[in-house]
Amino acid sequence: MKVLLTSFKFKYIFTCIFITFIISCLISIAPISIEECKCNNIDKIDLHEQNVNRVASKHHKHHLAILVPFRDRFEELLMFAPHMKKFLDKQDIDYHIFILNQIDRYRFNRASLxxxxxLEIKQDFDYIAMHDIDLLPMNDELQYFYPENGPLHISSPELHPRYHYPTFIGGILLINRKHFLQVNGMSNKYWGWGLEDDEFYVRLKEAGLNITRPPNLLTGIQGTFKHNHNRNHRKRDMVKCFNQREVTRKRDRQTGLHNVSYKIENSINATIASTPMTILNISLMCDEFITPWCQCDTNNVTKDKKTNDKKIKR
Structure with a gap:
């Protein structure tokens, strides 16, 4: 009896194993059910990736190049770099800082820089911030987002620590690639300090571009920006020579983005206080027939009159 029972159990176990094997084989050759499972999984993965890409494109659809005209301002750069990184990282925008270092023998030319x-970044960035190195934004409501409908003047005259006339657009101005091309960039005639942004204002107005400014900021002149410029330590180059005063009070229809003459001596990727940036060492060229005041000597200097008239004649 025990022998029969043992034999029955053995046959039963063998039969179960055989049936399990047959079922496994049938499942392995059932392509329809397997494919349906795979397709469902793929659909879920694709939808997830599309959602991720949609969120990423919302914040990084546009690429900002911060253009900082520069010469012998290393102390300000050490303050500027970490401050701007901390300030802009809060806004979750795609940006990169470019230090435009003028290394030629001529007077400083902010607009040409x-x-x-x-011209050097336009293929990879669709808007720029024309940014003074000595002006640091302090109010987090100053947003560096893409200015689609016209230039955005961040440092408006109601907020700038020093300049308060209505047509002032210096300090920090954001403009998209299309609009900067539309007005042919800035004038190349402004060697030395001042007036290049006032001429640019006329270009924008003639092109019918509307300039906007940050609304409803309560921090005012004292608390919106930090101005690091020391007039005693760094005196502005306000010398006027030859016919410079006469020419630079008029709208420039000769020069601009299309005929700026320069050479990039080299490009350096650098990091200051964990802030990545690119330093472009730039040699500007001067046509002394058009702008002889790119260099001044004592024989050709004229005494500059103080004036409150900031208007450029059209």
């Missing part, structure tokens, strides 16, 4: 910077 901005033209050069734009």
């Amino acid at each position: 901005i033209n050069v910077g734009f």
